[in-house]
Amino acid sequence: MGIDTHQEPLVYMREDSHVCRAEGFNASSRVQLKVNGKQLVATLNIVDNATLPSDHVGLSRIGIKRLEVADGDRVFVNHAPVVVSFSAVRKKVYGHTLSDSEIQSIITDISEHRYSDVEIGSFLSVCAGRRLGLDEIIGLTQAMVAAGKRLSWANSDRVFDKHCIGGLPGNRTTPLVVAIVSAAGLIIPKTSSRAITSPAGTADTMETLTEVNLPVKDIQRVVSETGACLAWGGAVNLSPADDLLIRIERALNLDGEGQLIASVLSKKIAAGSTHVIVDIPVGPTAKVRSKADAEYLAGLFVQVGKACGIQVRCIITDGSCPIGAGIGPVEEARDILAVLRQEPGAPQDLRRRALMLSAHLFDFAQGGGLDKATDKARGILESGAAWQQFERLLQAQGGMKTLPQARYHKTQTSDRKGIIASIDNRKLARLAKLAGAPSDPAAGLRLHVNVGSHLVTGDEVFTLYTESIGEQDYALNYYRDNPDIFVTGEDG
Amino acid sequence: MGIDTHQEPLVYMREDSHVCRAEGFNASSRVQLKVNGKQLVATLNIVDNATLPSDHVGLSRIGIKRLEVADGDRVFVNHAPVVVSFSAVRKKVYGHTLSDSEIQSIITDISEHRYSDVEIGSFLSVCAGRRLGLDEIIGLTQAMVAAGKRLSWANSDRVFDKHCIGGLPGNRTTPLVVAIVSAAGLIIPKTSSRAITSPAGTADTMETLTEVNLPVKDIQRVVSETGACLAWGGAVNLSPADDLLIRIERALNLDGEGQLIASVLSKKIAAGSTHVIVDIPVGPTAKVRSKADAEYLAGLFVQVGKACGIQVRCIITDGSCPIGAGIGPVEEARDILAVLRQEPGAPQDLRRRALMLSAHLFDFAQGGGLDKATDKARGILESGAAWQQFERLLQAQGGMKTLPQARYHKTQTSDRKGIIASIDNRKLARLAKLAGAPSDPAAGLRLHVNVGSHLVTGDEVFTLYTESIGEQDYALNYYRDNPDIFVTGEDG
Structure with missing residues (x-):
């Protein structure tokens, strides 16, 4: 049909077609299609005009791709089978605890595209907000591992990883930490996800610098050459259910x-990691808002990790303000290059945080305390070894790309004098x-101030980057409607 | 576009169109359309072929209907405004209590079609399972009343209604109760909904007998002529939000x-009722499974009613087995006619239950105890007064229809001897x-047995009615896969 419906497949048939009448289909029916041994469940849209002959079936792009179907193929259409596992979701709606096998069946059905978007959204909504118990989170983690591929690393009994649960715009420490610790010989094959609710994920940022869409054999090669990688996890199908879940989490701006925990740890386990550091920033407008919430989350991370056979160490960090100056894939990549190359304007807050996290990994690996480990990390950055290692990594992944420039940019200046008291992340x-x-990727913004900056009228606050004037207008309208993004206090 | 997407409007544009490029739209973007002073938020599907000129916008049927747009009209397309109230849904996901104004804003946005299906599904999922407190249910009820029309009844200071919360297949007492009590002079302008998760709602069943799609002025006329009506609530727009919510509840088979309570009471309040009886059947496979759950629900119904200024009386009834023999709109209508006409094969369980509920309404209205009230109800049914009143009602609503016959029917017989110990509702x-x-409407089934029936091999169990062979096969496969629908014990 030449229609792009994102990830939810739609099928188009005429109301007067034989199959619609015989099977009793109507608009929004869930139907099963079978072609050449492949099958797919899709939502039906009824077409009533001459677009389609009565004995033909139309498909949206994702449907054509999943079925690997061509014009003229013979398609068998049936009622979609009852999705038995959804009764487990309903059980959860009513507050009951799910068994491992119930969770397994939900994740299997989602991985095999048997859930509609509304059903996935329902599952996510009722699992968010502390409604999954420890055993359910362990079950979910293991089900998500079981549904995907699993990597293993020959000759490496200890495989490291780090993860930040996000919520701080610009906080792109991962590429820096990977460069620093792998320069010192730790094995850290990092597979990252794309953004869920944030303006960029590590995979989005790295994609502006090099190829991240690496098949497993390329990841294995990159890691054997450099001890590390910075690839997109979705490309290796480590957790196919998670990719489907993330799409709906993004639409709902929801992150239970x-x-x-299941999303993060399932990918770490599937990636063969044994030692994982999780950075949990806490602040009034970060993803985690209180120390108590962070400790609750940290406790779960450690317990779920242990139950699944890996060691997890959580670090609760300051999440009260943005880290770095760039926000958005390209602007964050600029900050990473500036820190690694030790450029004069490089954001010091981002540098400090990357050194701290690297130090935790060194301490996790070798002990000896954080002070000594921090000195080691700083030495690797300042000697240029981290930058050289990063370049080796980019080369191994397919070479370094030139960062694109957004088509439009507009700088906002301050209309008052004062000190920035807070920023709403x-x-x-x-x-x-x-x-x-x-x-x-080139869209986003660059902060010229942060919490504590002294401003006078006319000082630059931030520069906005967009690919269209429509988006520039839309973003600046939002900025004008929300004067509390930057709260200015009196300059004492 | 000639595409029927049910109630969620879709808009189709070409990727290379000026507006997609300028505004940065892509597949699944939520966009706002403005035409001739009307506006609509829709989900974007990208079209890449020659179906559409690059400067044209295609719409699914529901989009064309809502915008009242014609070929050649000039359409303005923008990013959909941020749906601010969804942050309240997220608050609920995380277990926080919503204020009246937050609930009001959610219901207003849903009524005005600003939520996607996935967002509505998320809202419903997190409100189900006892997650709404008393104040939230009161707020939700009032918000749903405020979003729609409100009826009033001149010269009637007491307006009655009854509602069964469902879960028992075939339990179609409402038309019987309305006929009996209105024959005795109670004012009972009944507006019913269509099925949510069941095979028929009262509106679906009544629609097979007469017109239920009545505008307000017709309802007023029918009630002034007969003291009652049996109309579809959706047609009078008593609760536009509820109709949108029910559609997704149905897709998720969810009924929090x-x-x-908000759905039921908002419609009663909007319909101008002052005295409402709620029938809550309890049984292991009914909607409410335990006496404790029923009492919890009954308590909420009474309290929410009181807070909203109406009197509610709840009756907890036996929900252990189906009531009546027909299941599905037409088959249930046959049972109603048989009871009113006092035909020999009329289902006695349905008759008994209708008399009991009518008695409760009489007692609610006049006091004097249930025994006296039951005698009164029985007298009205046996004298033929109820049937005459029902005929008057059908005449006033537009005349009595002939019940259609399903195209296919198939009777299942028993393959064993025994007594039916239980039926899974x-x-x-x-x-x-x-x-x-x-x-x-003519699809469904007719039971030839019920709990307690003695069977020998070859006895008829039920007859299945379908409009297509595909559906017959599908339903009978489900029957064969679920031998516990009818559980047979040893015949003692």
Whole structure:
């Protein structure tokens, strides 16, 4: 049909077609299609005009791709089988605890595309908000591992990883930490996801610098050459269910903690990691808002990790303000290059945080305390060894790309004098998303101030980057409607 | 575009169109359309072929209907405004209590079609399972009343209504109760909904007998002529939000209790009722499974009613087995006619239950105890007064229709000897739905047995009615896969 419906497949048939009448289909029916041994469940849209002959079936792009079907193929259409596992979702709606096998059946059905978007959204909504118990999170993690591929690393009994649960715009420490610790010989094959609710994920940022869409054999080669990689996890199908879940989480701007832990740890386990550091930033407008919430989450991470046979160490960090100056894939990549190359304007907050996390990994690996480990990390960055290692990594992944420039940019200046008392991370992230990040990689913004900056009227606050004037207008309208993004206090 | 997408509007544009490029739209973007002073939020599907000129916008049927747009009209397309109220849904996901104004804003946005299906599904899922507190249910009820029309009844200071929360296949007492009590002079302007998760709602059943799609002025006329009506509530727009919510509840087969109370009472309040009886059947496979759950629900119904200024009386009834023999709109209508006409084969369980509920309404109205009230109800039925009143009602609503016959029927017989120990109401309802009920009104089934029936091999168990062979096969496969629908014990 030449229609792009994103990831939910739609099928088009005429109301007067034989199969619609015989099977009693109507608009929104869930139907099963079978072609050449492949099958697919799709939602039916009824077509009533001459677009389609009565004995033909139309498909949206994703449907054609999944069925690998061509014009003229013979398609068998049936009622979609009853999705038995959805009764387990309903059980969860009513507050009951799910067994491992119930969770397994839900994840299997989602991985095999048997759930509609509305059903996936329902599952995610009722699992968010502390509604998954420890055993359910362990079951979910193991089900998500079981549904995908699993990597293993010959000759490496200890495989490291780090993860930040996000919520701080610009906080792109992962590429820096990977460069620093792998320069010292730790094995850290990092597979990252794309943004869920933020303006950029590590995979989005790395994709502006090099190829991240690496098949497993390329990842194995890159890791054997460099001890590390910075690839997109989705390309290796480590957790196919998670990719489907993330798409709906993004639409709902929802990120439940049980789902979060299962999503993070299932990918670490599938990637063959044995030692994982999880960075949990805490702040009034970060993803985690209180120390108590962070400790609750940290406890779950450690317990779920242990139950699944890996060691997890959580680090609760300051999440009160953005880290780095760039927000959005390309702008964050600029910050990473600036820190690694030790450029004068490089954001020091991002550098400090990357050194701290690298130090935790060194301490996790070798002990000896954080002070000594921090000195080691700083030495690797300052000697240029981290930058050389990063270049080796980019080369191994397919070479370094030139960062694109957004078509439009506009700098906002301050209309008052004062000191910046706070920045709303959530609204700042939304501003960057409205500008087009992460789907337009060069879209986003660059902060010229941070919490504590002294301003006079006319000082630059931030520059907005967009690929269209429509998005620029839309983002700046949001900025004007939300004066609390930057709260200015009196300059004492 | 000639595409029927049910209630969720879709818009089609070419990727290379000026507006997609300028605004940065892609597949699944939520966009706002403005034409001739009307506006609509729709989900974008990208079209890449020659179906559409690059400067044209295509719409699915529901989109064309809502915008009242014609070929050649000039359409303005923008990013959909941020749906601010969804942050309240997210708040609920995380277990926080919603304020009246937050609930009001959610219901307003849903009524005005600003939520996607996935967002509505998320809202419903997190409100189900006892997650709405008393104040939230009151707020939701009032918000749903405020979003729609409100009826009033001149010269009637007491307006009655009854509602069964469902879960028992075939339990179609409402038309019987309305006929009996209005024959005695009670004012009972009954507006019913269509099925949510069941094979038929009262509106679906009544529609097979007469016109139920009545505008307000017709309802007022019918009530002034007869003291009653049996109309579809959706046609009078008493609760536009509820109709949108019910559509997704149906897709998710979900019916949360806070949502249930708000849905029921908002329509009663909007319909101008002052005295409402709620029938709550309890049984292991009914909608409410335990006496404790029923009492919890009854308590909420009474309290929410009181807070909203109406009197509610709840009756907890036996929900252990189906009531009546027909399941599905037409088959249930046959049972109603048989009871009113006092035909010899009329289902006695349905008759008894209708008399009991009528007695409760008489006692609610005049006091004097249930025994006296039951005698009164029985007298009205046996004298033929109820049937005459029902005929008057059908005449006033537009005349009596001839019940249609399903195209296919198939009778299942017993393959064993024994006594029926239990029937699974949920699975029986599903069987009737798989046969095509309620969207095919004549589809469904007729029970030839009930709990306690003695069977020998070859006895008829039920007859299945369908409009297509596909649905017959599908339903009978489900029957064969679920031998526990009818559980047979040893005949002692």
